Amino acid sequence: xxxxxxxxxxxxxxxxxxxxxxxxxxxxxxxxxxxxxxxxxxxxxxxxxxxxxxxxxxxxxxxxxxxxxxxxxxxxxxxxxxxxxxxxxxxxxxxxxxxxxxxxxxxxxxxxxxxxxxxxxxxxxxxxxxxxxxxxxxxxxxxxxxxxxxxxxxxxxxxxxxxxxxxxxxxxxxxxxxxxxxxxxxxxxxxxxxxxxxxxxxxxxxxxxxxxxxxxxxxxxxxxxxxxxxxxxxxxxxxxxxxxxxxxxxxxxxxxxxxxxxxxxxxxxxxxxxxxxxxxxxxxxxxxxxxxxxxxxxxxxxxxxxxxxxxxxxxxxxxxxxxxxxxxxxxxxxxxxxxxxxxxxxxxxxxxxxxxxxxxxxxxxxxxxxxxxxxxxxxxxxxxxxxxxxxxx
Amino acid sequence: xxxxxxxxxxxxxxxxxxxxxxxxxxxxxxxxxxxxxxxxxxxxxxxxxxxxxxxxxxxxxxxxxxxxxxxxxxxxxxxxxxxxxxxxxxxxxxxxxxxxxxxxxxxxxxxxxxxxxxxxxxxxxxxxxxxxxxxxxxxxxxxxxxxxxxxxxxxxxxxxxxxxxxxxxxxxxxxxxxxxxxxxxxxxxxxxxxxxxxxxxxxxxxxxxxxxxxxxxxxxxxxxxxxxxxxxxxxxxxxxxxxxxxxxxxxxxxxxxxxxxxxxxxxxxxxxxxxxxxxxxxxxxxxxxxxxxxxxxxxxxxxxxxxxxxxxxxxxxxxxxxxxxxxxxxxxxxxxxxxxxxxxxxxxxxxxxxxxxxxxxxxxxxxxxxxxxxxxxxxxxxxxxxxxxxxxx
Numbered sequence: 001x002x003x004x005x006x007x008x009x010x011x012x013x014x015x016x017x018x019x020x021x022x023x024x025x026x027x028x029x030x031x032x033x034x035x036x037x038x039x040x041x042x043x044x045x046x047x048x049x050x051x052x053x054x055x056x057x058x059x060x061x062x063x064x065x066x067x068x069x070x071x072x073x074x075x076x077x078x079x080x081x082x083x084x085x086x087x088x089x090x091x092x093x094x095x096x097x098x099x100x101x102x103x104x105x106x107x108x109x110x111x112x113x114x115x116x117x118x119x120x121x122x123x124x125x126x127x128x129x130x131x132x133x134x135x136x137x138x139x140x141x142x143x144x145x146x147x148x149x150x151x152x153x154x155x156x157x158x159x160x161x162x163x164x165x166x167x168x169x170x171x172x173x174x175x176x177x178x179x180x181x182x183x184x185x186x187x188x189x190x191x192x193x194x195x196x197x198x199x200x201x202x203x204x205x206x207x208x209x210x211x212x213x214x215x216x217x218x219x220x221x222x223x224x225x226x227x228x229x230x231x232x233x234x235x236x237x238x239x240x241x242x243x244x245x246x247x248x249x250x251x252x253x254x255x256x257x258x259x260x261x262x263x264x265x266x267x268x269x270x271x272x273x274x275x276x277x278x279x280x281x282x283x284x285x286x287x288x289x290x291x292x293x294x295x296x297x298x299x300x301x302x303x304x305x306x307x308x309x310x311x312x313x314x315x316x317x318x319x320x321x322x323x324x325x326x327x328x329x330x331x332x333x334x335x336x337x338x339x340x341x342x343x344x345x346x347x348x349x350x351x352x353x354x355x356x357x358x359x360x361x362x363x364x365x366x367x368x369x370x371x372x373x374x375x376x377x378x379x380x381x382x383x384x385x386x387x388x389x390x391x392x393x
Numbered sequence: 394x395x396x397x398x399x400x401x402x403x404x405x406x407x408x409x410x411x412x413x414x415x416x417x418x419x420x421x422x423x424x425x426x427x428x429x430x431x432x433x434x435x436x437x438x439x440x441x442x443x444x445x446x447x448x449x450x451x452x453x454x455x456x457x458x459x460x461x462x463x464x465x466x467x468x469x470x471x472x473x474x475x476x477x478x479x480x481x482x483x484x485x486x487x488x489x490x491x492x493x494x495x496x497x498x499x500x501x502x503x504x505x506x507x508x509x510x511x512x513x514x515x516x517x518x519x520x521x522x523x524x525x526x527x528x529x530x531x532x533x534x535x536x537x538x539x540x541x542x543x544x545x546x547x548x549x550x551x552x553x554x555x556x557x558x559x560x561x562x563x564x565x566x567x568x569x570x571x572x573x574x575x576x577x578x579x580x581x582x583x584x585x586x587x588x589x590x591x592x593x594x595x596x597x598x599x600x601x602x603x604x605x606x607x608x609x610x611x612x613x614x615x616x617x618x619x620x621x622x623x624x625x626x627x628x629x630x631x632x633x634x635x636x637x638x639x640x641x642x643x644x645x646x647x648x649x650x651x652x653x654x655x656x657x658x659x660x661x662x663x664x665x666x667x668x669x670x671x672x673x674x675x676x677x678x679x680x681x682x683x684x685x686x687x688x689x690x691x692x693x694x695x696x697x698x699x700x701x702x703x704x705x706x707x708x709x710x711x712x713x714x715x716x717x718x719x720x721x722x723x724x725x726x727x728x729x730x731x732x733x734x735x736x737x738x739x740x741x742x743x744x745x746x747x748x749x750x751x752x753x754x755x756x757x758x759x760x761x762x763x764x765x766x767x768x769x770x771x772x773x774x775x776x777x778x779x780x781x782x783x784x785x786x
Contacts, residue, residue, distance in 0.1 A: 061439065065439055100636075136653065242458075265494050265658065266633075271442070
């Protein structure tokens with residue numbers, strides 16, 4: 001009788017290449033891994049946390065250790081409201097929900113909205129684990145055509161008409177995996193499509209604080225708040241271990257999400273919420289962000305320089321305004337997946353681009369994603385040189 | 394297009410009486426609330442947490458703030474293995490998974506095992522939120538007959554034959570809501586039934602450390618580990634805000650659970666896991682447990698005394714060997730749900746027993762649950778006196 005859920009078997013059995021890459025990286029500390037998207041350990045505020053914990057316990061007392069409200073710790077909800085208003089999103093404190101990471105929020109929304117056989121529209125390419133998640137909830141995932149500014153509004157309009165999706169999942173800012181950012185004009189046109197169809201759009205905005213150049217663009221949600229669920233997180237700009245996701249969404253959806261949350265994990269840790277509130281409301285935040293931006297911008301410059309130096313003229317790559325990812329496109333006959341074992345032998349890891357396509361990316365085998373966040377800056381050149389060796393056989 | 398998941402609508406719209414009770418309690422600090430099951434705030438180790446955080450960061454460094462392994466922080470997995478072996482469960486460290494609370498583990502197991510229309514067997518009565526959870530995953534929940542020692546093995550055998558359930562959910566120790574504990578002999582016979590049917594059994598064991606009298610009984614899982622998922626938590630014996638659930642289960646199920654966990658919340662907070670490891674491995678643990686046991690035992694004694702003094706001879710109640718709940722049964726014509734508004738008027742809250750029956754408990758309206766954990770000991774007599782007034786109209 002101990003048997004796997006029938007409907008999940010297909011998803012669960014595909015463990016995928018990421019685990020293997022991580023396992024390989026863990027076994028070989030000399031490997032230059034552009035595969036993982038974790039923050040640079042050197043930037044985690046390890047010196048501050050004990051102090052923040054003490055301050056949080058001073059401020060909230062036993063409430064920081066007790067069960068809490070499903071919606072979130074009120075102090076953190078209020079600070080989050082202010083954070084979102086900096087991004088152009090105006091909402092009430094009661095419209096904010098503190099989730100267990102942005103991934104926790106996304107899972108919860110899936111649980112609230114997806115019925116088996118529903119369609120979810122995503123960008124082409126898109127965040128791979130999101131596709132796995134949507135499929136694990138029984139959805140059919142369909143990619144919508146994009147250009148260097150993100151999703152094409154006409155293509156989105158057409159796909160919505162054709163597929164009547166449950167929702168559209170978008171990452172307009174410092175997109176994972178391509179690094180691109182949707183312009184304000186493109187956001188406005190995309191918002192029009194969303195409004196016209198009264199379509200739920202999920203805006204995944206976890207990299208927004210990591211801008212290295214260019215002007216800030218208001219969140220897509222600010223253009224059409226009545227139909228957007230906005231997800232952001234403190235994992236990239238403070239620490240993943242807090243597991244703090246910050247989200248706002250239309251009230252009817254939020255109510256369902258909160259009821260379901262009681263059965264998922266009851267509430268997000270009151271303790272890490274109280275810690276997060278001390279950080280967001282405290283004096284360190286601005287300086288810490290500045291440190292992150294300078295540090296990652298320097299790595300991106302080094303990576304872009306190394307790509308220019310080592311990779312052949314038949315390769316192209318993005319140099320994003322922010323975020324943690326560079327997207328590389330080789331000549332049509334280049335196969336990033338086929339070359340990966342040789343790359344690992346040469347001491348460099350990356351994720352093949354096909355991993356990021358809802359349709360499997362069979363015709364996009366010539367792409368790959370480089371994540372520079374956790375690679376020590378001094379290793380970048382060596383890693384790219386190794387990559388170049390296997391890319392020019 | 395923003396619409397509620399069709400299959401969840403029935404579950405989501407029943408917000409239930411608990412939220413209203415909690416809301417009422419929050420508005421009226423003078424209310425004696427036997428309704429909530431949260432730990433006594435006075436027992437939360439608020440003085441220790443900042444020190445534990447500092448020690449955890451000393452020991453684990455940046456790893457305590459970074460993404461971690463899906464299975465859990467290895468140090469906490471190893472301490473958890475030792476904890477479970479104290480309860481008669483022998484397993485390898487790799488068989489331990491650290492979940493986001495025991496509720497997080499239960500949700501994850503549901504996601505891994507339940508298909509729409511599956512049957513889940515539960516005790517009669519049982520933990521109400523678990524029933525809601527199972528239903529939200531599309532299951533039909535059926536209660537199995539119990540006596541004062543827990544589930545009746547013959548009734549369980551019969552129900553398994555009849556309903557071919559996906560799993561059986563049991564709380565053998567200090568059962569919520571009745572407080573009863575399954576004897577070792579009953580566990581052995583229940584384990585036989587489970588083994589004979591190769592049935593997955595979930596043992597929910599979150600109160601086990603709160604034993605006030607009587608000898609410890611090995612976990613049901615120790616009798617039949619190959620078919621049991623064992624869930625325990627640090628919410629009752631350390632702090633709910635850690636959101637630390639500790640679980641072991643058969644490897645095939647564990648593998649599915651870990652793959653799904655990546656889509657639920659990626660991993661449980663490395664920081665609260667590191668804190669929990671400092672607590673479990675540190676010198677405070679034994680004294681803290683002793684303090685909890687003495688404090689709650691005194692409250693239970695006070696409650697039992699007050700019930701004897703105030704309640705009429707046609708009421709019966711349990712005096713459990715541990716845990717946080719007393720189960721009260723009135724005469725057949727007593728209606729705990731109908732009387733609740735009057736009880737609130739008199740300044741006392743409780744949960745009507747019908748809330749704990751999978752079939753709605755229409756014929757068990759004469760029962761109610763008293764949770765004594767968070768009621769100040771000096772308020773217990775006043776609360777029971779108020780209860781008695783509405784129970785003897």
